[in-house]
Amino acid sequence: xxxxxxxxxxxxxxxxxxxGVKVRRIVVEIGKLSAILPEAIAFCFGICSQGTVLxxxxxxxxxxxxxxxxxxCGTEFVLEKPFGICSCGSVNFDLIxxxxxxxxxxxxxxxxx
Amino acid sequence: xxxxCGCNDGDKAQVINSDGIAVNISPANNHHTHxxxxxxxxxHSHTHDHHEVPEAIHAKIHNxxxxxxxxxxxxxxxxxxxxxGWFKGRNIFALNLMSSPGAGKTTLLTRTINDLKNQLNIxxxxxxxxxxxxxxxxxxxxxxxxxxxxxxGCHLDAAMIDKGLQQLNPPLNSVVMIENVGNLVCPALxxxxxxxxxxxxxxxxxxxxxxxxxxxxxASEVMILTKIDLLPYVEFDVERCIDYARQVNPQIQxxxxxxxxxxxxxxxxxxxxxxxxNFTKKSE
Numbered sequence: 001x002x003x004x005x006x007x008x009x010x011x012x013x014x015x016x017x018x019x020g021v022k023v024r025r026i027v028v029e030i031g032k033l034s035a036i037l038p039e040a041i042a043f044c045f046g047i048c049s050q051g052t053v054l055x056x057x058x059x060x061x062x063x064x065x066x067x068x069x070x071x072x073c074g075t076e077f078v079l080e081k082p083f084g085i086c087s088c089g090s091v092n093f094d095l096i097x098x099x100x101x102x103x104x105x106x107x108x109x110x111x112x113x
Numbered sequence: 114x115x116x117x118c119g120c121n122d123g124d125k126a127q128v129i130n131s132d133g134i135a136v137n138i139s140p141a142n143n144h145h146t147h148x149x150x151x152x153x154x155x156x157h158s159h160t161h162d163h164h165e166v167p168e169a170i171h172a173k174i175h176n177x178x179x180x181x182x183x184x185x186x187x188x189x190x191x192x193x194x195x196x197x198g199w200f201k202g203r204n205i206f207a208l209n210l211m212s213s214p215g216a217g218k219t220t221l222l223t224r225t226i227n228d229l230k231n232q233l234n235i236x237x238x239x240x241x242x243x244x245x246x247x248x249x250x251x252x253x254x255x256x257x258x259x260x261x262x263x264x265x266g267c268h269l270d271a272a273m274i275d276k277g278l279q280q281l282n283p284p285l286n287s288v289v290m291i292e293n294v295g296n297l298v299c300p301a302l303x304x305x306x307x308x309x310x311x312x313x314x315x316x317x318x319x320x321x322x323x324x325x326x327x328x329x330x331x332a333s334e335v336m337i338l339t340k341i342d343l344l345p346y347v348e349f350d351v352e353r354c355i356d357y358a359r360q361v362n363p364q365i366q367x368x369x370x371x372x373x374x375x376x377x378x379x380x381x382x383x384x385x386x387x388x389x390x391n392f393t394k395k396s397e
Contacts, residue, residue, distance in 0.1 A: 002267055002268060002302060005270075006185055006186075009185050009186070013181070013185065017181055017183070018179075024176055034302075035298065082331055083324070083327050083331065083361040083362075091360060101186055102182060102185065103181045103182075103183045104181065104182065105179060105180045105181055105182075106178070107177065107178045108176070108177050108179060109176055110174070110176075110177055111174055112174075
């Protein structure tokens, strides 16, 4: 259940950047190959955000599909799990997407006078 | 002109409230009131009497989007980089040993320490949720050890290693073995500042563990297959297991050992010696 620690990190990052201003929305990017369950993050978020500027914020999780580039032929192909095989038969590839763990943006509420 | 919303009502200061009603403000008394959409009433006063054209200022709730692009594990990764520098500065070679509970990490470690006593100065950081049992076993070999109990935590992180190193205070030119919490999932995600990750899999577990827990096997440089003395008694297809491991990580090196009989341990020691001397050369 490392999602609890990850969610605590998410909350800490936003609290630090929001400087006490109420946060309405938070966008988090989670790669499908990152070994992080978005459902578990959403579950933990309700608990971790209590008593913070994020308490009523809407959590938006964007899941990023896994994408690999073959070392042999350069073909890019979609990966559902962190291993696979290119159409050329090679298993050597770079993961170019799908491992993201990012607080993308936040929307804060400001009263401007 | 209002600096907030850009409205300009000419010579006459005017504020339109949320009901669309204009509120006149006399220059002598620059108080005006807004009702915000959520019902909050805000009253302002303008004290800039010297302005020829009094400015109308609206109070509004703005939603501002701030782009953060902040890595969630950035803090851990930064601390891990600091640990890596700490090791490098002292010419200390560090390994992160990971496996499921009961795969035989501690048994392999105590055997390794005893066998390499005369060649390497090994120091140990033990990670477990509870108890100091493993640290005691290591201590019996005579080497320096600290135990980190993670409590509810399912893995060691870079901050724990930082604290552990202050306690352990390993000497220059030594080796630090970090025995992670028994878990094939979470430890793969957390960089500790080690030079290499080593995954330990015992033949009493399933041979399909590499494809069931691919992150762990992908992150590791070496897979040590332990308890091979038990192969005659268990259904474990070594070839298939290695095949699975290479599917997940084509570069992974496989070392088969039994920490009880000693079979295969020389390959493990050769690997440690090779990788640590490469590290030492790079640091010089």
